[in-house]
Amino acid sequence: MPDGINDIFSVLQADRISKSFGSVPVLFSVNMDVRPGEVHALIGENGAGKSTLMKILSGFHDPTSGRILFDGEEVVLPPNGGAEMLGIVLIHQELNLAEQMTVEENIFLGRELTKNGILDRQRMQAQVQEYLQDIGLDIAPTARISDLSIAEKQMVEIVKAISRNARVLIMDEPTAVLTEAETEVFFRQVTKLKEKGVAIVFVSHKLSEVKEISDRITILRDGQWIGTKEAGDMSLDAMAQMMVGRELSDLYPPMREADVDADRVLQVANLTAAGVKDVSFDLKRGEILGFSGLIGAGRTSVFEAICGLEPIISGTIHVNGAETRFASVAAARDAGIAYLTKDRKAKGLLLDKKMRPNLTLFSLPKFVKRFGLDIKSEDAALERAVRRFDIRARDPDISVGDMSGGNQQKLLLAKVMESEPQIVIIDEPTRGIDVGTKQQVYHFVTALAAEGVSVVVISSEMPEIIGLCHRVIVMRDGRTTGTLEGDGINETEIVRYAAGLKGEGLE
Amino acid sequence: MTLSTANTTAKGRSMKFDVKTAGPAIALILLCIIGFSLNPAFLSEGNLSNLLTRSAFIGIIAIGATFVITAGGIDLSVGSMAAAIAGVMIIIMNNAVDMLGTGVATVLLGCGCSILLGIGAGWINGVLTTKGKIEAFIVTLGTMGIYRSLVTYFADGGTLSLDFAIRGAYRPVYYDSFLGLPIPVWVFIVVSIVGWFLLNRTAFGRYCTAIGSNEGVAKYSAIKVDRVKTITYMIQGLCVSLATIIYVPRLGSASSSTGVLWELEAIAAVIIGGTVLKGGYGRIGGTILGALILTTIGNILNFTDLISNYLNGTMQGLIIIIAVWLQRGDWGKAKASKT
Numbered sequence: 021m022p023d024g025i026n027d028i029f030s031v032l033q034a035d036r037i038s039k040s041f042g043s044v045p046v047l048f049s050v051n052m053d054v055r056p057g058e059v060h061a062l063i064g065e066n067g068a069g070k071s072t073l074m075k076i077l078s079g080f081h082d083p084t085s086g087r088i089l090f091d092g093e094e095v096v097l098p099p100n101g102g103a104e105m106l107g108i109v110l111i112h113q114e115l116n117l118a119e120q121m122t123v124e125e126n127i128f129l130g131r132e133l134t135k136n137g138i139l140d141r142q143r144m145q146a147q148v149q150e151y152l153q154d155i156g157l158d159i160a161p162t163a164r165i166s167d168l169s170i171a172e173k174q175m176v177e178i179v180k181a182i183s184r185n186a187r188v189l190i191m192d193e194p195t196a197v198l199t200e201a202e203t204e205v206f207f208r209q210v211t212k213l214k215e216k217g218v219a220i221v222f223v224s225h226k227l228s229e230v231k232e233i234s235d236r237i238t239i240l241r242d243g244q245w246i247g248t249k250e251a252g253d254m255s256l257d258a259m260a261q262m263m264v265g266r267e268l269s270d271l272y273p274p275m276r277e278a279d280v281d282a283d284r285v286l287q288v289a290n291l292t293a294a295g296v297k298d299v300s301f302d303l304k305r306g307e308i309l310g311f312s313g314l315i316g317a318g319r320t321s322v323f324e325a326i327c328g329l330e331p332i333i334s335g336t337i338h339v340n341g342a343e344t345r346f347a348s349v350a351a352a353r354d355a356g357i358a359y360l361t362k363d364r365k366a367k368g369l370l371l372d373k374k375m376r377p378n379l380t381l382f383s384l385p386k387f388v389k390r391f392g393l394d395i396k397s398e399d400a401a402l403e404r405a406v407r408r409f410d411i412r413a414r415d416p417d418i419s420v421g422d423m424s425g426g427n428q429q430k431l432l433l434a435k436v437m438e439s440e441p442q443i444v445i446i447d448e449p450t451r452g453i454d455v456g457t458k459q460q461v462y463h464f465v466t467a468l469a470a471e472g473v474s475v476v477v478i479s480s481e482m483p484e485i486i487g488l489c490h491r492v493i494v495m496r497d498g499r500t501t502g503t504l505e506g507d508g509i510n511e512t513e514i515v516r517y518a519a520g521l522k523g524e525g526l527e
Numbered sequence: 528m529t530l531s532t533a534n535t536t537a538k539g540r541s542m543k544f545d546v547k548t549a550g551p552a553i554a555l556i557l558l559c560i561i562g563f564s565l566n567p568a569f570l571s572e573g574n575l576s577n578l579l580t581r582s583a584f585i586g587i588i589a590i591g592a593t594f595v596i597t598a599g600g601i602d603l604s605v606g607s608m609a610a611a612i613a614g615v616m617i618i619i620m621n622n623a624v625d626m627l628g629t630g631v632a633t634v635l636l637g638c639g640c641s642i643l644l645g646i647g648a649g650w651i652n653g654v655l656t657t658k659g660k661i662e663a664f665i666v667t668l669g670t671m672g673i674y675r676s677l678v679t680y681f682a683d684g685g686t687l688s689l690d691f692a693i694r695g696a697y698r699p700v701y702y703d704s705f706l707g708l709p710i711p712v713w714v715f716i717v718v719s720i721v722g723w724f725l726l727n728r729t730a731f732g733r734y735c736t737a738i739g740s741n742e743g744v745a746k747y748s749a750i751k752v753d754r755v756k757t758i759t760y761m762i763q764g765l766c767v768s769l770a771t772i773i774y775v776p777r778l779g780s781a782s783s784s785t786g787v788l789w790e791l792e793a794i795a796a797v798i799i800g801g802t803v804l805k806g807g808y809g810r811i812g813g814t815i816l817g818a819l820i821l822t823t824i825g826n827i828l829n830f831t832d833l834i835s836n837y838l839n840g841t842m843q844g845l846i847i848i849i850a851v852w853l854q855r856g857d858w859g860k861a862k863a864s865k866t
Contacts, residue, residue: 329747349749359747367747370740372807381737381748384730392728435748 029055030089031219032077032108032188037086039072046072049086050245052238054188054219059210061230061251062223064240064263065454070223073240074190077221078110079103107187111177111194117165124148124161127180151179155209171202175209182213189213191222195229196452199315207233225452227256241265264455271459272487273466278307283340285474286326286357286443291335293325297498299335303443303476308469310489310509311478313518318498319478320362323445327352327359339443353382358441360432362448362478364425368432371421375413375431376402378420383439405434410460426457433464444468445476450484462488482511494518550853551800551816554846558823565831576709578819578826580701583711584770586818588789589796590722590811591766594759595663596797597726597809599739600656602763603667606789607674608648612771613781614678616641617687620697629692634700637775641768648674649764653757671790679783686782694779701776711773715815718769723811725762735759739806795843796821799850820846 030053039047047069054060062070075081077088079097087094090106097103101110117126124145133140133147148161157175165173174194181189195203210220210233224230230237231251239246239262246262286303295318303309311319324330326337328346337344339355346352352359361367369378380387380398387394387401405411409430413423420428429450436444449465450458465488469475479485485492492504494517501523504513516522562569588605595602620637627633648670655666681687689697703710726732734755738745746752775781798804799820800813824842828834834842 348751349747350751353749361747363743366741367743370737370744370807372740373736377733377737381733381744381750383749384733388730392724393730393733439749 031056031091033089033092034073034077034083035087035089037073037076037083037088039069039076039081040084045243047076047083047243048245050240050243052077052245052248054221056187056217056219057214058235059214059220059222059233061234061237062221062240063225063227063230063237063259064246068240068263069243070240071192074110074192074221074223077188078108078190080110104184104186107185108190109181109184109186109188110190111174111181111192113192113196115173115177117173117176119166120164122162122164123152123159123168123176123179126165126176127151127161127183147183148179151183155179155182155212157209169202170197171199171206174198174206178209178213182218186218188219188221191220193223193225195224195226203229227259230259231256239263271455271462271483273463275488275490276466276470278490279304282306285340287336287338288322288326289336289338291322291325291337292333293321293330293335294333295321295498296325299495299498299500301493301500301503303474305474306469306472307491308465308475308477308489310485310492311476311495312480312482312485312492312514313495313501315480317495317518319495320447321498322495323359323447323476323478327357327445329359353439353441356440356442357445358382358436358439358443359445360436360447360449362451364428364432364451369420369428369435372419374417375406375411375420378431379405379435379438382435386439401438405431405438409434409464426453429453429457429461433461437468441473443474443476445478447478448481449477449479450481458484482514485509485514486511494523496520496523548801548810548813550850551813551820554799554850555816555820555823558820558827562823562827562830565827565833569827569830574826574830576704576712578822579712579715580709581826582818582822583709583715584774585789585792585796585821586715586815587718587766587770587773588763589793589800589814589818590718591763592793592797593722593800593802593809593811593814594726594735594762596794596802596804597739597806598735598756598759599742599806600663600756600759601667601794601804602649602652602760603664603790604648604652604671604674605763605767605793606786606791607671607678608645608764608767609771609774609786609789610678610781610783611674611681612641612644612648612768613775613785614681614687615644616771616775617689617781618681620693621690624690624692629690630696633693634697637697638772641772642765645764645766645768645771646761647764648767649761650757652764653760656760657753657756675783678781678785682782684783686780689775689779691779694776697776697779699776700773714769714773718766719811719815726809726811731755731758736807736809739803739808741807792818792821792843795847799847817850 033053034050036049036051037047038045038049050069050073052060052062052073062073064070072081076083079099079102088097089095097108098105118129127148128144133144145161152159152161155175155178157172157179159168159172165176168176178189195206198206213220222234231254234251236248237251237254237259238248239259241263282304284302285305289300291299299322311322313319321330325332326346328348328351332345339357344355346355365371370381376398379402387398411427411430411434413427420431423431446465449461453461465475465477477485477488486509489509490505492509492514493500494502494504494514496518501520502513502517559570568574588609592602592605616637619640620633623633623636627636652667652670655661656663659666700710705713726735734745734750737748737750738752738755742752796817797814799817800810800815802809802813821843824846825839828836828839828842
């Protein structure tokens with residue numbers, strides 16, 4: 021067995037697991053094992069088979085071939101979460117908590133303690149209190165789930181798992197929705213669980229986190245097992261390369277020189293809004309301007325305020341030299357400014373609708389002919405967009421929600437570009453999409469800028485900002501702390517501004 | 528799946544046979560066959576014309592409700608609103624007799640006021656839900672109580688009667704026919720066509736669907752969500768006022784029992800027709816069929832003594848539950864076969 025997989029020490033082990041859905045194979049003879057008291061990260065691109073493997077390890081899917089060993093013995097895991105009884109708990113990305121119930125009620129959901137047929141609240145609360153203290157979590161057992169932060173909810177899920185005596189905890193992208201501070205708290209809890217001997221499997225796209233928290237790393241690519249390594253032995257680049265299987269240098273198109281004398285199409289001065297304090301910046305024609313900073317630094321809020329999505333408290337905005345303040349998104353759109361949200365599912369696309377109504381929704385007035393919608397020109401627009409953005413749908417009549425993340429993102433881009441904006445703000449352009457699509461998105465952004473469109477890229481992915489932008493503005497706590505240009509754009513500088521070690525706003 | 532049906536409606540119904548789309552139509556045909564077999568007079572011209580006229584009230588209101596529900600809202604106040612509008616309309620017309628006489632002018636004044644009142648009442652519902660950020664269910668539950676008590680107050684607990692002198696000029700609106708069809712049916716047809724075009728062929732209709740499907744996406748897609756939602760309530764109000772205008776000459780009076788449970792019948796017609804209660808998908812054609820189905824059930828019970836007429840509500844209730852249950856089952860299958 022490669023890399024020292026040891027039957028005796030593994031609590032849960034996948035042995036040459038293969039899985040096909042219908043005739044489509046998604047996993048090819050994958051090996052993985054988890055030991056008590058270790059954090060084992062599972063990494064790979066979208067579609068590499070991570071989710072499938074996790075679901076097989078927790079009994080939600082059956083393997084097509086191969087064995088699952090639990091405590092060294094071959095088992096067939098009970099389906100539909102029944103593996104929880106064995107101590108194997110999968111925490112889904114979409115948390116499974118009843119929002120309107122309390123922490124205590126959630127933790128004991130389905131196995132409430134009773135005394136003479138009546139709920140024994142006291143005993144349940146006392147037990148929950150104990151669990152919470154154990155893990156060092158400062159929330160009341162009587163707190164309502166809907167009042168908790170996402171990180172706290174996640175911790176409640178974990179407490180729920182522990183209360184069921186979980187020995188193996190499998191988590192699907194637990195940090196995807198957490199801020200950096202919350203992630204830190206989360207990692208502290210994970211460390212505590214580790215000390216208790218719980219085996220933890222976790223999936224993440226954030227490689228630096230993977231490196232920080234895990235003991236071992238298993239890499240999957242296209243359903244193949246690429247390797248399992250000690251985390252200490254791997255650099256971030258090595259991880260990325262094993263995931264992608266090729267050099268990543270061609271990910272970004274060559275940078276076109278920025279035109280220093282280009283007109284300034286957008287000038288923002290002293291903008292203040294909810295979460296935004298005194299922000300000023302300029303945007304030139306054909307420029308790609310990056311906005312970097314930690315999550316919650318106010319980057320999105322700046323542009324939501326500019327585009328009329330959130331009220332402005334004070335400050336001025338000039339578009340093409342004329343002062344404006346957009347009362348609505350429609351007004352911003354008509355002035356040639358479009359904002360592409362990072363929240364594809366809640367703000368970007370109508371998942372239960374098909375591609376056509378989604379594509380034209382943002383610029384629908386364009387498709388009105390004599391009071392009615394011109395369906396023919398909508399269809400023509402869809403055809404154009406599918407070609408231009410390389411949107412691949414199995415069936416043009418498919419609901420958008422059934423399309424892959426990458427194709428959804430391309431459709432969202434197409435939707436916003438349908439309004440032919442002169443300034444486009446793309447928030448997290450590549451969130452949750454695979455490397456191939458990322459590359460397409462980057463080339464598209466660069467091509468747009470070459471055509472004279474000004475692009476703002478808000479991104480938490482440092483390489484993206486560095487590889488794509490002519491100029492980078494760093495924000496922290498609602499303020500701009502620094503501007504980097506040309507060769508000055510590098511990770512260390514951005515981090516120093518973002519973390520508040522350096523910056524204009526410091527006293 | 529919702530979309531494939533929307534599309535077949537758009538491209539012409541005959542292109543693809545869709546059980547879910549055809550469901551309400553099949554149900555209506557079945558009801559007609561049952562009605563005919565129980566009593567051949569069911570299909571007589573007189574009965575059919577009576578049936579269509581009666582479905583016009585609920586049908587017109589239900590078309591308004593289709594917009595509200597498609598955009599993710601609900602309006603429980605329509606029945607009370609109809610009663611209040613009828614009451615105010617009668618008071619205005621009675622008082623206008625001295626000035627305008629008992630002719631068409633008074634009737635037109637009454638109708639004009641009715642329309643303004645309807646749109647205004649809808650606007651209040653809309654603004655309270657959007658700007659006031661109160662759930663539509665609560666707002667319209669509140670206005671439902673208010674409008675109902677207002678008509679009781681105006682009628683001083685009794686009945687408001689239209690001046691007999693005016694009835695002569697107003698009567699034809701309910702009792703006359705044009706090209707063989709009663710006037711209320713014509714109003715129903717016109718409202719249906721306009722409603723269908725508005726929902727399926729205009730940007731406004733698309734916006735309603737988008738808002739009902741996902742309000743967040745709608746907001747970020749440059750849709751003025753508050754405005755569109757408010758307009759759906761105003762359309763609802765307008766539809767209520769149109770229904771009231773053709774209803775008043777029927778009895779020539781309004782009381783606290785006018786329009787009772789109309790809101791439930793209207794919502795039922797919408798749901799039976801295949802519009803999704805939580806919004807995001809609406810069908811005007813289905814709503815029309817839904818209204819016809821509800822009226823037909825009552826009509827059949829009136830016509831035969833198989834089941835007591837007092838069980839009309841039971842039959843309607845059963846049909847609603849069965850209709851929604853059938854739709855649900857259908858969707859589950861469609862979803863499963865897709866993935």
